[in-house]
Every structure is written in structure tokens, then in C-alpha cells.
Amino acid sequence: MAASRPRVKVPKSAAKGEVFQIKTLVTHKMETGLRKDKDGQPIPRDIVNTFTCDFNGKTVFTMKLEPAVSANPYIAFFQRATESGEYTFTWTDDTGESVSETKSIQVG
Amino acid sequence: MTQQRSTSLTLNRRGLLGALGGGALVAAGAGMTARNADAAPEDAAKWASELTGGRNPVDDPRVAIDLPPIAENGNTVPVTVTVDSPMTDADHVTKIHVVAEGNPNPGLCTFELTPACGKAEASTRIRMARTQNVVAIAELSDGSVISGKKEVKVTVGGCGG
Amino acid sequence: MRRYWTGVPGVVAAVLLLAATTGAAQEGSAVYGDIMNDPRIKDHIVGDKHSGYVYATVATRDMQEDDFKNPAFTWVGLAEDLWGAAEGTAGKSCADCHGAVETLKGVSLGYPKYRDKTANMAALEHVINECRTERMGADAWKWESDQMLGMTAHVKLQSRGMPIDVAIDGPARPFFEKGREFYFQRRGQLDLSCNMCHLDNAGNMIRADLLSHGMGNGFPTYRLKWQKLGSLHRRFTGCNKNIRAEPFKRGSEEYTNLELFVMWRSNGLPSEAPSVRR
The missing domain is CATH 1.20.5 (Single alpha-helices involved in coiled-coils or other helix-helix interfaces)
Structure with a gap:
């Protein structure tokens, strides 16, 4: 997977009940498996196939990706603030490798 | 000429x-x-049908797709799908499948939502092989399946280096 | 020197290129027309100079404007980590000499720059590699490596929004002239020179592409076509291949002189690196 860290934007704090957006970026080539190399051999598929977002240990958002998701996937979604805690974001690719990032939020 | x-x-x-x-x-x-030109709307419909367990989606204005009218490059086309839903435990969107009608493979992605999302909206960026329709199919907590559709024009550049 | 020399063969090639898909061009212009109504372009037009931003679609501009949407920022993140990491025989990091990266605010605006030491022009990449090999005792980075792209983006980001300001007088003059000569030199099987697209036909359609002024103020840029961050020299390589000319090496004297000419053309435009372009 990528050498660089994923980038995640979560507000540091939010009011209870507030709905806010989370934006994520990760570096990955998202090789489709449809391309061929110089010798005409197919380049094996290697994409981030799953993205999950857990909040305080519970999965709150998941994305299944197909090869048609662009390289360096951008994923944005919403959350409703209920309590302070920690978000864990995990990207898993076809090689089984995964990368994670955590962000905490203060709600009150 | x-x-x-x-x-x-x-x-x-x-x-x-x-x-x-x-x-x-x-x-x-x-x-x-x-x-x-090797994929067709039928392939997209078949793919969607497999994902939703054979339930046919009904066109519904609650499903909105935001795509640029023209994508200057098909490699990176921003897409946002919004479903008008209260996102409560009793009434929420469970899944949003995004499907392409003119790509080599119809599947784009599936967002799996929970009431914790607060708003049924998700964004990503997709690869579009050519000008085509993008279809979003939302599965709701009451078992119904609704969908929306939008066209995106993809330009084939003159040069691009 | 041949400047603006437009003989018959070149006209044939240019006419064919521009006429290849007139229909698509017309359809494209109608859509591209909207991009001129975006108030954000004001900051990207200085006098008669247009940044590539002006020729990007609204969706691409949105991607550039948001540091959490602009995919180039994962490369910047990589460079943030590299900045403080000691490497090489001297056991030094960038931070050991430069302190915080913010101290380099404005520095990138003057590159390429003439240096007595090497008696030629140095691009930012050359200087970064000099730091690595001479002060850190580390290996040079490849021109188009993730590390080099990330570091140039990281350094140039400190000058975002500030006007490009390269000097072409004094010892830089002969290199500037060489760069200008390159710019107006027709080359390749299509027998085209840089100016034929980016000066004489800027704003016109070439098939479904809108020709830009060919400015360098956004590089390194995340190109949608490349699906990654890339250098200005990579762009030169692509342009040269398109006109079926043999490209020069990235970091070569030819491309560095051309970069000087292109950056001089960009003087006054805001530094946008790392930008997003088609």
C-alpha cells in the first residue's frame, strides 16, 4: 500500500446532535486488472476493496469499492455527533494489506 | 477530408x-x-439486481446524484449521492449502490450506511470510460429499493501529454 | 533564430489538429463557456496572463480549492514526515538546517535560479537533491519520485497565492534565451512549437481540449490524466511526445531552461502548487 499516511478531516469538536462531514483521502494506484504491461501480460488487479469507519468500536460506515473508483480514493460521508470518542478508519486492498488512521472528537 | x-x-x-x-x-x-462500447444498461441492471437480491428499484426523486455535466477527464469524476431520509433507527438508508451503464464493468461502489450517519449522503470519485448514465440504487430500512439516474459527458482530450 | 515562422507544412499539421473534431469542439465550448462565469478565476488572471486554473472545469477547481479533496495532499503529507526525518551519513534532516518548513515562505517563487557554483540554472528539484547529497550525505531522489514530488509540493505550498517572480537578467539571460529558443523551435513529426498551441491558439479548442496558456505556476500538479502528482518536466515530456518529438530527460538543461522561460511567462500569477489539472 501507499508510503504516505491517509488524510482524514474530522472536526475536533461538535455539538450533540450536530451532523458533520468526514472527508478521507488515501494514496493507492487502484490497478483495475484490465490493463496490460509492455509485454502484453495482464497487470493483476490491486484495488482498495473495502473502507470502514468505526466509532468507539462500532462500525458506522462502510464502502465496498470496485476497480472503477479513481486512483487515490476520496471518500466523504456524514456522521451525527452523539458522544465524545474516537473514529477509526481502515482501508484494505486486494493484497490483504491495510492502513488505518484514528481521529478523536469532543462532543458536548 | x-x-x-x-x-x-x-x-x-x-x-x-x-x-x-x-x-x-x-x-x-x-x-x-x-x-x-462493451457494456450496456442491461448489464448495469443485472448487476444492480444481484446486489439487491432481485428487488427491482423504483425511480424516486428522493435519490439525487451530483455529477459534473461534463468531465474533462474520465479518470477522476467526482460523484455525490444524496438520499432524502430522516436517518433514524426506524427509517434510514442501509445501502447505496452506485452503478455505471457504459463502463467495462458496471459496478462502481456500495456505501453501507447506519443511522449514526445522520445524513444519507456519500461522495467519491469514479472512472468513466465514456459518456454514460450513472445510476444510484438505495436500499431502505423498510425493505424498499429506490433509484435515481444522471448522465455525465466525458471528453476525450485532444492532447493531454 | 526562427520565431513565429509559419511555413506551409506547419499550417497543414495545425489545421488538421484543430479541425480533427470540429463538432466535439463546438459542443465542448458551450460547456466550457460556463467556466468563465466562476468568480474565482479573477485571482488567476493577471494582465493578459491566464493560469491553467482558468481553463479547468468548475469540478476540477473545487478539487484544487479543498486541501482534503486535492489528492496531491497525501504527497504533501509524505513530505511533512520526510522533513523531520534524519537521513544519510550526516544524520541530518531538512528541519536541522531549515527549521520549520514555513521559513521557506516565498523561496520557491524565484526558481529556476542561476547559481554561480554550477554556472547554470537550478530548478527546485536540483537544489533539494543538492541538499541531500552534499549536506545530508543521502542519495539523490529521482525527479519523478513520490518523495521529490511531495517535497517540491510541500516547499511550494509555503508560497501558495504569492506571485511567481523569476529573474531573467544578469547571468540568467543566456539561459532564458535558450529557453525561449526552445519554446519557438518547431520540432517532431507534427512540426509544432510550444507557442503554436499555448501562445497563438490559447483559448481555442484542440479536439475536446481547451488550450491553456501553458503556465507553470501550478506545478507540481495532480493531473487527472496521470492520476498522480507530476512535475512540470513530465508535462514537457508529454507535450513533446504528443507532437512526436523526442523528449529530453527530466532535469536536463534543455527542460530547465524551458522551465525558466515558462516560469517567466508565469511571472505575477499566483503560485498554485500543488494544483489540480486535467
């Missing part, structure tokens, strides 16, 4: 090479269209 233009001017080696170059560009463009 290319023949006429080149013979109407003095033809020399450089002019000929230029003319050949121009012809090759047109040919390359035509080849690209032919190669990409």
Missing part, C-alpha cells in the same frame, strides 16, 4: 508527415470509442 487539405497545399515530406499524424489522431479516437 485530410487528403483534400494536404493536396490543396504544396505536398512535401513534412506536410505528408503532418497529414499522417492528423489521420492517426482521428483513427485513435475512433478506436477508443469502439473499445469502450
